[in-house]
Amino acid sequence: MSGTEELLVAGVDVGGTNIEVGLVGDGHEVRARGKVATPDGGPEEVLTAIADLVRSMGAEPAAVGVGIPGVVHDGRVLTVPNLENWHEHVAVDSELADRLGVPVALGNDADVGLLGEWLDGAAKGATNALGVWMGTGIGGGLILDGRPYHGARGAAGELGHVIIRADGALCSCGRRGCVEAYAGRRSMARIASALVEAGRSTSLFDIQQDEGKPRLTSKVWARALDEGDEMAHELIDAAVAGIGLAVGSCLNLLDLELVVIGGGLAEKLGQPLADRIGSATRPWVLQPHPDLQFVVSTLGDDAGVVGAAALARASVIGH
């Protein structure tokens, strides 16, 4: 369209490890990217980091969309179990809009990631789909009856807090037996540390050091699996089994045709991870959809950024 200037929107994906930003064009293309480690000092630091990151992109976006790993309602973040020192409700949309001078839309990171995949990725055109985001925590998003589903207050999709074991492991949310307590990267790191303290050996922490990472990142897990580390295999097996059980419950409740696996771990392990989760899920499903598919995210790291930008377009600037 010569003569028509492309409207750029910034999509921001706030993770437990990194904050990523992308300047996204009309057709969901990411024109430029930026990234910074997620600060651990609470909401003020996170808001400043987001604003600095968006400004650092050079071009001024028409709007900003933000996906955040917590329960989001009406532009406010209600709870964020996987960001350090964030204990209060914060109106992220207006706080950021004040700093950046453009409208800001806010969503849950997994909802926003699935929105990206649904508009331009692995869930494109799906009518009934679940997105499972495997990162620091376990996020989830839903497409039901052909549209994103957010629930009564936008708090839907918390697959990570489906309970798989009544008397189970302690979760970062303070409850017991949530699937995130078995399959979230933070929980898996905690279990690995406990096992090492109990005398088990693993190359996980050597690999972490070798890679110069501050924690057991998805890359560290992927390398440990590659190198045949027994504990890494054991913990990933348990994570896959846990996710399979939670997704099985979810399919029995919602009768879906598609499950998209995304997030850091999916980015590193690819379709084989989605296949393994499919195999772990099927035994739990009462009446599996004959065309039920498990696919890995095709947008990868960009899913959150693309989805957040699309959210901003839809809710703030109307296209």
Place this chain on the structure above:
Amino acid sequence: MSGTEELLVAGVDVGGTNIEVGLVGDGHEVRARGKVATPDGGPEEVLTAIADLVRSMGAEPAAVGVGIPGVVHDGRVLTVPNLENWHEHVAVDSELADRLGVPVALGNDADVGLLGEWLDGAAKGATNALGVWMGTGIGGGLILDGRPYHGARGAAGELGHVIIRADGALCSCGRRGCVEAYAGRRSMARIASALVEAGRSTSLFDIQQDEGKPRLTSKVWARALDEGDEMAHELIDAAVAGIGLAVGSCLNLLDLELVVIGGGLAEKLGQPLADRIGSATRPWVLQPHPDLQFVVSTLGDDAGVVGAAALARASVIGH
């Protein structure tokens, strides 16, 4: 409306214990009722019983709606874990339509029960609601974003097969750890028998005999609770705890504002049962809706019949 004859539709509620029929008027009023024990010889016997029961009502209905405790897709029953000797897919709609000479609509019993409550009962006007039907098995139905949700093939809502314990008790569906294995009346009867064989005592089976019931019906459970039977209290406590956990997972996934408790046990135990399930659920909910309510079915036994008739009106005769 003088001069306008009311259009009567038959609603049929097929349960693990009884088949109930109602002739239902335009405004969801049940004009006449009938009931027969559910035969245990498989689909042919069940179809004959339904047809005989509908014929026995005297008036010829304009259509028939049927709710059945299984996975229903396109008028076919795919699986029915709680009816005896029913192992094949059966096109209940056309089979019954042939016998009765009127159009027949088919739905899952819990979906249909919640439809009744949503049109004219405890869930009237709800935007995001779960129906939990506590009978022979545990059924579930969903209202999402202001309309009934059935999933990709109409198999959604199977709350009874949300898994609450990875290595848990055997369920009637053949899997392990489903909430129905703890809270379905059939499973509870099996556990009670096993406990008696193991030397525990209970008045449950004496009450059953005294009431002349072929099994531990909801009435038997209610009386045992009333009379302070320890085992009855123990098993109902476990059922409530299990339902609370499953509903908690469901609320974390779907962010609902209302949970309706129905079915035989709810009919006998009333709002206190809904209150207890509310208390058992809340500790599992990540971010409970501030107006979250747990209410007992107001249509009671009529929910399934009213919902089935409404399904027939909507899908077969267009009003």
